[in-house]
Amino acid sequence: xxxxxxxxxxxxxxxxxxxxKMIHTHPVFELSYVANSEGGTTLATLHPSLAKVCxxxxxxxxxxxxxxxxxxxxxxxxxxxxxxxxxxxxxxxxKVVDLSADYRLELDTYEAYYTKHTDKENLKNAVYxxxxxxxxxxxxxxxxxxPGCFPTSAILGAYPFLKYRKADTPLIVDAKTGxxxxxxxxxxxxxxxxxxxxxxxxxxxxxxxxxxxAEKLSLSKEEVHFVPHLCPITRGMISSIYMQVKEEFDEKxxxxxxxxxxxxxxxxxxPVDMKNVAGTNFCDIFVKRQGDLLFISSAIDNLQRGASSxxxxxxxxxxxxxxxxxxxxxxxxx
Numbered sequence: 303x304x305x306x307x308x309x310x311x312x313x314x315x316x317x318x319x320x321x322x323k324m325i326h327t328h329p330v331f332e333l334s335y336v337a338n339s340e341g342g343t344t345l346a347t348l349h350p351s352l353a354k355v356c357x358x359x360x361x362x363x364x365x366x367x368x369x370x371x372x373x374x375x376x377x378x379x380x381x382x383x384x385x386x387x388x389x390x391x392x393x394x395x396x397k398v399v400d401l402s403a404d405y406r407l408e409l410d411t412y413e414a415y416y417t418k419h420t421d422k423e424n425l426k427n428a429v430y431x432x433x434x435x436x437x438x439x440x441x442x443x444x445x446x447x448x449p450g451c452f453p454t455s456a457i458l459g460a461y462p463f464l465k466y467r468k469a470d471t472p473l474i475v476d477a478k479t480g481x482x483x484x485x486x487x488x489x490x491x492x493x494x495x496x497x498x499x500x501x502x503x504x505x506x507x508x509x510x511x512x513x514x515x516a517e518k519l520s521l522s523k524e525e526v527h528f529v530p531h532l533c534p535i536t537r538g539m540i541s542s543i544y545m546q547v548k549e550e551f552d553e554k555x556x557x558x559x560x561x562x563x564x565x566x567x568x569x570x571x572x573p574v575d576m577k578n579v580a581g582t583n584f585c586d587i588f589v590k591r592q593g594d595l596l597f598i599s600s601a602i603d604n605l606q607r608g609a610s611s612x613x614x615x616x617x618x619x620x621x622x623x624x625x626x627x628x629x630x631x632x633x634x635x636x
Contacts, residue, residue: 306621307371309335311363311387312378315486317401319349320610321376326356328628331617335371337363363387369394374617377401378610385421388445392424397620398445399431399613405447406430406514415510430518431616432457433625434564440619448616449518451608452477452511452530455541457518458567458585459600462560463545463553464519468594471546473521475528480535480576483604497534504532537605538576543598553589553596561587565626566607566615574601581634583611606630 310321313336322345325333333356336345341362346353348360361367365387368375374397377384384402391398403416405428412419419425429443430436432454440446449457456475467473478501484492491497491504512528519526554569561567566583574586579601588599602608611629618625 303330305332306330306373307332307334308617309333309337309368309372309375310378311335311337311365311368311375312384312401313345313360314338314348315378316482316605317609317613318378319351320605321378321613322349322352322356324611324614324628324630328614330621330623330627333358335361335368335375337361337368339363365390365394365396369396372396374399374621376613376617382417382420385419385424389421389424392445397443397617399448399616399620400428400445401448401609401613403447403450403510403514405445406449407517411513411517415513431612432518433612433615433619434458434561434567435461435518437619437625440616441622443620446616446620448609448613450511450514451479451483451539451602451604452509452528452541453514453518454608454612455539455585455600455602456515456528456543459541459543459587459598460515460519460545462557463547463589463596463598466547466549466551466556466596468546468548472527473515473519473525474544475515475526475541476531476544477528477539477541478531478533479539479604480533480537482537483539483608484532491532497532499534501531501533503529505530535576537603538580538601539604539608540574540576540599540601543600545596545598546594547591547596548594553591557587557589566629574599576601576603577635578633579603579607581606582631583607583615583629584631584633 346357385404431446506529516526
């Protein structure tokens with residue numbers, strides 16, 4: 303099979319680094335362009351771990367230049383910045399996987415929680431990049447909005463059971479994540495002396511990932527009660543989901559039937575843990591029922607399944623490849 307040239311714009315951060323590592327060993331994708339806002343450096347300077355592995359020149363981001371070198375580009379950029387780059391790339395005929403929030407939400411919701419949208423036309427055509435729910439649409443897409451990490455773990459856990467949920471009852475998502483999800487930029491919240499030996503909620507019941515969870519599960523924002531917590535670990539995420547359910551059903555069979563053909567969902571018999579999915583694209587899911595209460599626990603790697611490896615799965619599908627090609631499956635254990 304001929305190589306497919308791909309690029310990464312926004313290569314300085316953790317998600318950009320994860321993309322470089324996977325594409326470097328990908329059997330079909332060839333990394334032909336990497337860029338950030340400034341350029342004038344190399345990958346190994348930005349990420350010393352890449353020395354003698356992948357030391358490409360880093361360009362100043364230029365959609366026109368990228369379009370000459372790439373068939374598909376990953377955007378690992380902040381919201382608002384991403385749509386300003388995605389729009390010209392798509393006009394040049396390049397396929398885009400956007401890891402920001404810019405194309406994930408309906409217009410009104412996006413503008414309520416983020417900023418004014420400047421690419422409404424492409425927003426209408428963007429496909430939400432959760433392969434288990436939207437695989438066929440992703441295959442035909444020229445623009446895929448890669449999901450957020452919290453919504454990925456919450457949606458995959460809750461989705462199989464929505465038809466059994468009691469009407470007018472809350473969907474409660476209690477989620478915990480590693481510090482890498484906050485990105486490289488230091489803040490008081492992510493400072494070592496604050497995070498170390500500590501655990502705390504942030505933006506409880508008002509986090510902007512809550513409407514993303516609600517929208518993709520076809521629930522109202524009032525029905526989803528989402529509380530994220532920051533843990534003193536580098537990577538990983540667990541969502542504990544609580545749902546009031548009706549009628550009798552075999553919860554394990556429902557889960558197995560829903561995901562029977564999905565290569566990156568693992569249904570486990572014991573409560574999930576972060577370590578078993580670290581460094582992989584797997585989502586591990588555990589379910590248990592007590593009376594009318596359903597407890598669902600899902601674990602992902604926030605940098606991989608919650609960002610970069612999921613983006614690679616989407617890119618594989620968009621380019622007509624097997625979805626698991628070059629996608630990491632072996633966890634960082636121990």
